Amino acid sequence: MLYHVQMDVRVPHDVDPARFEQLKADEKSRAQALQRDGTWRHLWRVTGRYANISIFDVPDHDALHAILSSLPLYPFMDIVVTPLARHPSAID
Amino acid sequence: MLYHVQMDVRVPHDVDPARFEQLKADEKSRAQALQRDGTWRHLWRVTGRYANISIFDVPDHDALHAILSSLPLYPFMDIVVTPLARHPSAID
Amino acid sequence: MLYHVQMDVRVPHDVDPARFEQLKADEKSRAQALQRDGTWRHLWRVTGRYANISIFDVPDHDALHAILSSLPLYPFMDIVVTPLARHPSAID
Amino acid sequence: MLYHVQMDVRVPHDVDPARFEQLKADEKSRAQALQRDGTWRHLWRVTGRYANISIFDVPDHDALHAILSSLPLYPFMDIVVTPLARHPSAID
Amino acid sequence: MLYHVQMDVRVPHDVDPARFEQLKADEKSRAQALQRDGTWRHLWRVTGRYANISIFDVPDHDALHAILSSLPLYPFMDIVVTPLARHPSAID
Amino acid sequence: MLYHVQMDVRVPHDVDPARFEQLKADEKSRAQALQRDGTWRHLWRVTGRYANISIFDVPDHDALHAILSSLPLYPFMDIVVTPLARHPSAID
Amino acid sequence: MLYHVQMDVRVPHDVDPARFEQLKADEKSRAQALQRDGTWRHLWRVTGRYANISIFDVPDHDALHAILSSLPLYPFMDIVVTPLARHPSAID
Amino acid sequence: MLYHVQMDVRVPHDVDPARFEQLKADEKSRAQALQRDGTWRHLWRVTGRYANISIFDVPDHDALHAILSSLPLYPFMDIVVTPLARHPSAID
Amino acid sequence: MLYHVQMDVRVPHDVDPARFEQLKADEKSRAQALQRDGTWRHLWRVTGRYANISIFDVPDHDALHAILSSLPLYPFMDIVVTPLARHPSAID
Amino acid sequence: MLYHVQMDVRVPHDVDPARFEQLKADEKSRAQALQRDGTWRHLWRVTGRYANISIFDVPDHDALHAILSSLPLYPFMDIVVTPLARHPSAID
Numbered sequence: 054m055l056y057h058v059q060m061d062v063r064v065p066h067d068v069d070p071a072r073f074e075q076l077k078a079d080e081k082s083r084a085q086a087l088q089r090d091g092t093w094r095h096l097w098r099v100t101g102r103y104a105n106i107s108i109f110d111v112p113d114h115d116a117l118h119a120i121l122s123s124l125p126l127y128p129f130m131d132i133v134v135t136p137l138a139r140h141p142s143a144i145d
Numbered sequence: 146m147l148y149h150v151q152m153d154v155r156v157p158h159d160v161d162p163a164r165f166e167q168l169k170a171d172e173k174s175r176a177q178a179l180q181r182d183g184t185w186r187h188l189w190r191v192t193g194r195y196a197n198i199s200i201f202d203v204p205d206h207d208a209l210h211a212i213l214s215s216l217p218l219y220p221f222m223d224i225v226v227t228p229l230a231r232h233p234s235a236i237d
Numbered sequence: 238m239l240y241h242v243q244m245d246v247r248v249p250h251d252v253d254p255a256r257f258e259q260l261k262a263d264e265k266s267r268a269q270a271l272q273r274d275g276t277w278r279h280l281w282r283v284t285g286r287y288a289n290i291s292i293f294d295v296p297d298h299d300a301l302h303a304i305l306s307s308l309p310l311y312p313f314m315d316i317v318v319t320p321l322a323r324h325p326s327a328i329d
Numbered sequence: 330m331l332y333h334v335q336m337d338v339r340v341p342h343d344v345d346p347a348r349f350e351q352l353k354a355d356e357k358s359r360a361q362a363l364q365r366d367g368t369w370r371h372l373w374r375v376t377g378r379y380a381n382i383s384i385f386d387v388p389d390h391d392a393l394h395a396i397l398s399s400l401p402l403y404p405f406m407d408i409v410v411t412p413l414a415r416h417p418s419a420i421d
Numbered sequence: 422m423l424y425h426v427q428m429d430v431r432v433p434h435d436v437d438p439a440r441f442e443q444l445k446a447d448e449k450s451r452a453q454a455l456q457r458d459g460t461w462r463h464l465w466r467v468t469g470r471y472a473n474i475s476i477f478d479v480p481d482h483d484a485l486h487a488i489l490s491s492l493p494l495y496p497f498m499d500i501v502v503t504p505l506a507r508h509p510s511a512i513d
Numbered sequence: 514m515l516y517h518v519q520m521d522v523r524v525p526h527d528v529d530p531a532r533f534e535q536l537k538a539d540e541k542s543r544a545q546a547l548q549r550d551g552t553w554r555h556l557w558r559v560t561g562r563y564a565n566i567s568i569f570d571v572p573d574h575d576a577l578h579a580i581l582s583s584l585p586l587y588p589f590m591d592i593v594v595t596p597l598a599r600h601p602s603a604i605d
Numbered sequence: 606m607l608y609h610v611q612m613d614v615r616v617p618h619d620v621d622p623a624r625f626e627q628l629k630a631d632e633k634s635r636a637q638a639l640q641r642d643g644t645w646r647h648l649w650r651v652t653g654r655y656a657n658i659s660i661f662d663v664p665d666h667d668a669l670h671a672i673l674s675s676l677p678l679y680p681f682m683d684i685v686v687t688p689l690a691r692h693p694s695a696i697d
Numbered sequence: 698m699l700y701h702v703q704m705d706v707r708v709p710h711d712v713d714p715a716r717f718e719q720l721k722a723d724e725k726s727r728a729q730a731l732q733r734d735g736t737w738r739h740l741w742r743v744t745g746r747y748a749n750i751s752i753f754d755v756p757d758h759d760a761l762h763a764i765l766s767s768l769p770l771y772p773f774m775d776i777v778v779t780p781l782a783r784h785p786s787a788i789d
Numbered sequence: 790m791l792y793h794v795q796m797d798v799r800v801p802h803d804v805d806p807a808r809f810e811q812l813k814a815d816e817k818s819r820a821q822a823l824q825r826d827g828t829w830r831h832l833w834r835v836t837g838r839y840a841n842i843s844i845f846d847v848p849d850h851d852a853l854h855a856i857l858s859s860l861p862l863y864p865f866m867d868i869v870v871t872p873l874a875r876h877p878s879a880i881d
Numbered sequence: 882m883l884y885h886v887q888m889d890v891r892v893p894h895d896v897d898p899a900r901f902e903q904l905k906a907d908e909k910s911r912a913q914a915l916q917r918d919g920t921w922r923h924l925w926r927v928t929g930r931y932a933n934i935s936i937f938d939v940p941d942h943d944a945l946h947a948i949l950s951s952l953p954l955y956p957f958m959d960i961v962v963t964p965l966a967r968h969p970s971a972i973d
Contacts, residue, residue: 287490510545
């Protein structure tokens, strides 16, 4: 089942830089693993912002929440989830 | 180049039903043709709303505007365009 | 799977009253049938507004969209859908 | 009497982690006690957010405020309360 | 139990003037009757707007909704209800 | 002359607790004195929020500003003032 | 006592042009009379919009509401009133 | 002096098409004349919307308002004006 | 040329009080000097808020920006500028 | 290809002043280099705000994101990007 997820990252200006760099590296590993297993179907950068628009393919809401809430940068992200249904004009 | 496009359709309650059904049929044909030629890469329904979230792949802004502004339902749609850049963690 | 759905009804002041009364009666029948079969789990009135807050239990997004978009008052409603996950402190 | 309550938790990035974990544990105990006595009728997680949507059944506004304002995480929460009336199409 | 209610009246420019004047007269009668029986405790005009801020004293949410939704101008009003609790610094 | 005033208190999570408790005690004394002299006509808690809705009766704008800006918690409050006129349907 | 008033005029596209021109002429006469008697102290056009920002000097809220609600274009205006107090740095 | 102007055109669905086409043609002529004389310095289409972002170079606010309010589509446009100052890092 | 300027002051709760009092004193001196030379034509307090509404009379946008950005409290202010044109009904 | 970019700079009040001055100097150098090579086509100050409105001319979204995200003040900026298409009434 598909979900549209927008994540905006808010970096506090007085966060410890080394700790944050580590979180970013962990986030990248996690994002790539989830893309490889087909869960994180698309991952795009919103041009000009520290934000992404993503499409997730997961069995249900609980699975999506478990994934999002365990992302390393989750405490710094503002997330909006939109459930996507099949469009009657879609051909895929 | 990829663009994220959200389209919300506003149907005036006193629109002529036959005219509107014709516009919807035309819109569907056009959307499917654009999907087949690879321009309209993804088309999803926002669950519970007369709205879609789409991904377009076009050469430039002018090409996107030409497509969107010639959609049969364009006069009834509120459209927001977001340019998408490559995400550094994307694997595709 | 549970979804939180808020529906606000907008009645155009120049709608035909008889037609609208019929739609309301049809909506009521449909809502009660969906409650009886366990799909529309909760239905509450937002105090002071022509609006409801509801909980739906359906297999997936497509099932929810099919139900909502076929409600008799759908053309007059502004709907917001929020997917609900299990809360770690919930006891049910 | 029923109230719809949405609670969004804002965690300051420089809060003391041990203190916050203790508050979360206290909050969980309190939430479960209130569910067991029938006051906190429903408790759902908003998918992808550190937020919940809840239904409370209490005698009056004062009782609700006393409960919410004594929650351990209350100082970190943004709360919106909506009073719920019986819906004329509800069958329960 | 006290509720804070803000009502904004939206008058469509093409409404029938005679019908609207009758609704306003009916609304006034109803508002005064509810004030006399102690239900509509306060009724103030928002300066410069066709809107009021009111305090209602009713047994519960259902009673409030029954009153508001039967006001003659209800179809033309945008209403926001806020439940009021006792303030710990209030002396009355 | 009557004014509707909504005050939302924002407590920084790293404020000194002892200092803040003193400010709250001072605020309570001041609020009760102003109620006793008829200036602060009504004081209600917004259910579920650290906020109040109040009605002030003062000679003019300057008097209201002098009172509000000298409240002990003023530096922590977001205040919105609405001037109230007599409603043509009010009976008091 | 001074009030800051912003008025935005909304002209329905299907209003009768002759009727509207008459209302505009009446509005102008009324605005000029109120300026001459010192009530409407300042009247400025918001550049690029059918809107004005004004300063009124009236005895109280009721007087202001009586003036605004009797303006010929009142049914077509969205009005926001802000009470102005003396600024401690003002020299006049 | 430079002004940033965003114009959003709202076309009522029941406007007379011939009349509107004439207004659009008149608007185009006027826009091109103003560009040729250096007043309307830039004119861009907001991709996907019936809207433009423009830069005007005029002597003062009154000159800008006179131009905008006499545009043929003015009654159908929502306009926001932002005055632009020289940027200390600009090299032109 | 006239500009309408609204300034909202945001005081961080952990700012150094002595430094802030000095900035306020400097701001007052500057505001009074600008009023005396006719630049800062009006200065009013928004009742109940640490904010002002002002009218400036300056030759152009650059002059206004130079003045505002050199105000001692500028780093703590959220400022909105609205260019004011002559109103056709104004008599001054 | 043209993009409209608005950048609002948020300076935390407790940032190290020397570090921030260095970032501003670096930002200025970078902005001027990008203007000289034709990438940053226009750069204007929003009057009264620590913000700019800019026009960029770059090959694609990725190029724009690379530029914006490497600006020295990027961590302190809130950026909104709008893709600009050719306007049918533009003469250039």
